[in-house]
Amino acid sequence: MSAALQTINLEKRFGGLVATNKVSLVLEHGARHALIGPNGAGKTTFVNLLTGVLPTDGGRILLDGEDVTARSQIQRARLGLGRTFQINQLFAAMTPVESIGLAVSERMGGGGDIWRRLGSRRDILSEIAELVERFRLTDVMDQPTRALPYGKQRLLEIALALAGNPRVLLLDEPAAGVPEAERGELLETLAELPRDVSILLIEHDMDLVFSFAERITVLVNGTHFAEGSVAEIMADARVQEVYLGSDEHA
Amino acid sequence: MLTILIDGIAYGMLLFVMASGLAVTLGLMNFVNLAHGAFAMIGGYVTALTMNRMGLPFLATLPLAFLVPALVGMLAERTLYARMYRRSHLEQVLFSIALVFMAMAAADWLLGSSQMLITLPGWLQGRFEIAGIAIGRYRAFLILVCAALVIGLQLLLSRTRFGARLRAAVDDQRAARGLGINVGGIFALTFATGSGLAGLGGALGIEIMGLDPTFPLKILVYVLIVVTIGGTATLTGPFLAALIIGTADVAGKYYIPELGAFLIYLLMIVLLILRPQGLIAPAR
Amino acid sequence: MTDTFLSATPPAPIRQRAARDLTRRARWKPAEILFWLCAAASFFLLPDQHLLLSEIVILGLFALSLDLIIGYAGVVTLGHGAFFGLGAYVAGLTSIHLTAEPLTGLALAALAAAALGLATGPLLLLRASDLTRLMVTLGVAMLLYEAANKASWLTGGADGLQGVMIDPLLGRFEFDLFGTTAYGYCLIVTFVLTLIARRIVTSPYGLSLRAIRDNALRARSMGIPVGPRLLAIYAFSALIAGIAGALLTQTTMFVSLDVLAFHRSADVLLVLVLGGVGYLYGGLIGAVAFKLLQDWFSALTPQYWMFWMGLVLLVVVLIGRDRIQTLPRTLMRRLHAEGRA
Structure with a gap:
């Protein structure tokens, strides 16, 4: 069986700078896989290549065995590749219900419907309610997104990605900037994400990585540096050196 | 044939002088200023009025045609434009269209709607011949003056402390402030210079384009085309674009007059399709 | 969405609240009806x-x-x-x-x-x-x-x-x-x-x-x-x-x-x-x-109404469309919130 997501010798250069250097990575079905690395290791570039925001300079990307290297961002999303953003990318003027409803109806193919009234499909409403509850957004579900506390916005960020019913979900530093008081809620929600979604977590925060991930890949200077189980990576002297050497929080 | 080419180049140079201020406010300050033509009109009127009413010689009016719009520009920048920098492009468009309306109506009210005429000094009238090519004296004068301005502007931006500060202020306003650069002051000076150049262009252009209260709108389309086609990443882009548009317009009106302004718009759309980032795209 | 993780039926109140939020914009507001009544009245x-x-x-x-x-x-x-x-x-x-x-x-x-x-x-x-x-x-x-x-x-x-x-x-x-x-x-x-x-x-x-x-x-x-x-x-x-x-x-x-x-x-x-x-x-x-202003300005200064129109536009943009526009809505929301509490 093919992996949920696989890259083969993926490359990206910006002028003379090699941002992604022949990275091969396998994300198994149902995986809880973390991609870590010091600042400037090329994590964000890697995500942008996977999602199609940036074109690749070489190598291939397979989604469930299907080559999507030449597919657009929109096509990849439709094929089941979901993502969250490091910096919230939300619809500021819309409510969580509207945002999630949009994601759900787009996935069901009803997003281009110009005549149906919003809120008239029971199946969509049920899913919205389900997601709102799952992501602890019930209290704020009908308030404009821009007025939400940061932690809630972060939850909505993930809810939007999950509402697209992705097979593979890329979480780009989901806990970044979340204040301590709202952090617990976020971590719980992450832990409860459905097991049939394969997740690649791009993270800086080691506590979150060690609690969430089952497998870890370390990226250094755009190159695949090490990979293994959590215990293996924790014990890896070279990894520690990279992190301590570059004076990063470990 | 070559006469037309030279006419076209002179016209293009003139367009560039008028458009350069717009290229700077748009490219560096990211402000869509549709009222740019109003400053060109002010410059034109300064020259026309000082010549016709006060009897100043043409050359002596040109510094005034730079200074007056520059001062007005600085005043407008400090009082009005500065509030609009952070607004959306739509709001900037509306804001500057409002200014155009007001400037046009005010010019009509104060000076009447008729064409302003000036009499060029004798040494700028007529033509001379080089190797059998007839060249209008005024066209040659335009090319020389505008070329000097272009070179001066390029040097100002790339070689001087002011240019460096401006680029710093644009790249990162907060960091520039932290370095003790007076960002507001720099923007005001830049805006004033751009307005002054537009005014100078307006004054130089009376002979070629005429001058009446609808001038801001007439010229607006041309300078916008120049800036859009050229791109705002460099001054070279708009310069090339101005030459292309100037030559195409003059040649088009001469050879295929039935096409009229058609050619320019068509050229613009085609160039935009081919090079949506402008002739010289920003480096990434 | 897969039923595996959406098995529990969501409580009806939440679904109703979601429905209410989604239909909010499509609901006819009194001001809208009033607007069309005025339009019809103007005809007669x-x-x-x-x-x-x-x-x-x-x-x-x-x-x-x-x-x-x-x-x-x-x-x-x-x-x-x-x-x-x-x-x-x-x-x-x-x-x-x-x-x-x-x-x-x-x-x-x-x-x-x-x-x-x-x-x-x-x-x-x-x-x-x-x-x-x-x-x-x-x-x-x-x-x-x-x-x-x-x-x-x-x-x-x-x-x-x-x-x-x-x-x-x-x-x-x-x-x-x-x-x-x-x-x-x-x-x-x-x-x-x-x-x-x-x-x-x-x-x-x-x-x-x-x-x-x-x-x-x-x-x-x-x-x-x-x-x-x-x-x-x-x-x-x-x-x-x-x-x-x-x-x-x-x-x-x-x-x-x-x-x-x-x-x-x-x-x-x-x-x-x-x-x-x-x-x-x-x-x-x-x-x-626009038409009312145009009429009024034309009566004041026949040829130069454009100047005043420009001035109005300038003021509207400078003050900020949003601020003018959201003022009644903000007031309404505040009243509404107080009414609920």
Whole structure:
């Protein structure tokens, strides 16, 4: 069986700078896989290549065995590749219900419907309610997104990605900037994400990585540096050196 | 044939002088200023009025045609434009269209709607011949003056402390402030210079384009085309674009007059399709 | 979505709250009903103003079409007059060469304008830069103006299109000198189109447009086909603008080059801003305000009304549309919140 997501010798250069250097990575079905690395290791570039925001300079990307290297961002999303953003990318003027409803109806193919009234499909409403509850957004579900506390916005960020019913979900530093008081809620929600979604977590925060991930890949200077189980990576002297050497929080 | 080419180049140079201020406010300050033509009109009127009413010689009016719009520009920048920098492009468009309306109506009210005429000094009238090519004296004068301005502007931006500060202020306003650069002051000076150049262009252009209260709108389309086609990443882009548009317009009106302004718009759309980032795209 | 993790039925109250939130925008508000009652009343109460009122409604419909792309899709344009002008000419030519029946002219004008929208819309998607969009739209409008100017054998050139005659509406209502039929016709067409536009902007498609305007990056990452969605609303907006142009031709029985002039595109922007962007009624309300102001300023200083109009626009923009617009809404919300608590 093919992996949920696989890259083969993926490359990206910006002028003379090699941002992604022949990275091969396998994300198994149902995986809880973390991609870590010091600042400037090329994590964000890697995500942008996977999602199609940036074109690749070489190598291939397979989604469930299907080559999507030449597919657009929109096509990849439709094929089941979901993502969250490091910096919230939300619809500021819309409510969580509207945002999630949009994601759900787009996935069901009803997003281009110009005549149906919003809120008239029971199946969509049920899913919205389900997601709102799952992501602890019930209290704020009908308030404009821009007025939400940061932690809630972060939850909505993930809810939007999950509402697209992705097979593979890329979480780009989901806990970044979340204040301590709202952090617990976020971590719980992450832990409860459905097991049939394969997740690649791009993270800086080691506590979150060690609690969430089952497998870890370390990226250094755009190159695949090490990979293994959590215990293996924790014990890896070279990894520690990279992190301590570059004076990063470990 | 070559006469037309030279006419076209002179016209293009003139367009560039008028458009350069717009290229700077748009490219560096990211402000869509549709009222740019109003400053060109002010410059034109300064020259026309000082010549016709006060009897100043043409050359002596040109510094005034730079200074007056520059001062007005600085005043407008400090009082009005500065509030609009952070607004959306739509709001900037509306804001500057409002200014155009007001400037046009005010010019009509104060000076009447008729064409302003000036009499060029004798040494700028007529033509001379080089190797059998007839060249209008005024066209040659335009090319020389505008070329000097272009070179001066390029040097100002790339070689001087002011240019460096401006680029710093644009790249990162907060960091520039932290370095003790007076960002507001720099923007005001830049805006004033751009307005002054537009005014100078307006004054130089009376002979070629005429001058009446609808001038801001007439010229607006041309300078916008120049800036859009050229791109705002460099001054070279708009310069090339101005030459292309100037030559195409003059040649088009001469050879295929039935096409009229058609050619320019068509050229613009085609160039935009081919090079949506402008002739010289920003480096990434 | 897979049932494996959505097995528990959500509590009904949450679903109802979600439904309420989603239907919020589509619900008819008292102010809207009042607006249309006033419009209907104006027909009966101001019989000697029907000519002016027709002009206002046509301008309002034109501004409404602009609101669809600026307010709902976030695309700025300086050349919306192209569609208005095209509609006006198509309606005029239809009456001369094809049939004087008004509804046919209206339909053909709508189709032509929509086709132009579909054809030129992709130019807007080349690069999402506001300046390029402004210039491309302006360029298209100018091209059309020049084309109409040059093709004088077809359009009458600078003299305008002569000989437009329109048959009675539905074979019964003659277009009279006082503009009574004209006003009724414009009002009904505008009402119907507003209803359609209202339905569209409150549909899932309309929601996706708002999402694209708010954050195109996210919309793309959710798999929303941004390009086709924008193109569709652009064409629809062009269609409505074309109808507005056709209404002008049919009610005045004349078309001049003026319908394609730059000031049309600029005026309609002004109208929309006076009325407020992004809530569908801004165009219609703005048109009333615009015409009233224009009348008033013209009475004050006949030639220079443009100066005062510019000043009003300047003040509106400087203070900030949002602040003016949200003031009543903020007040309402505050009252509402207190009422609930």
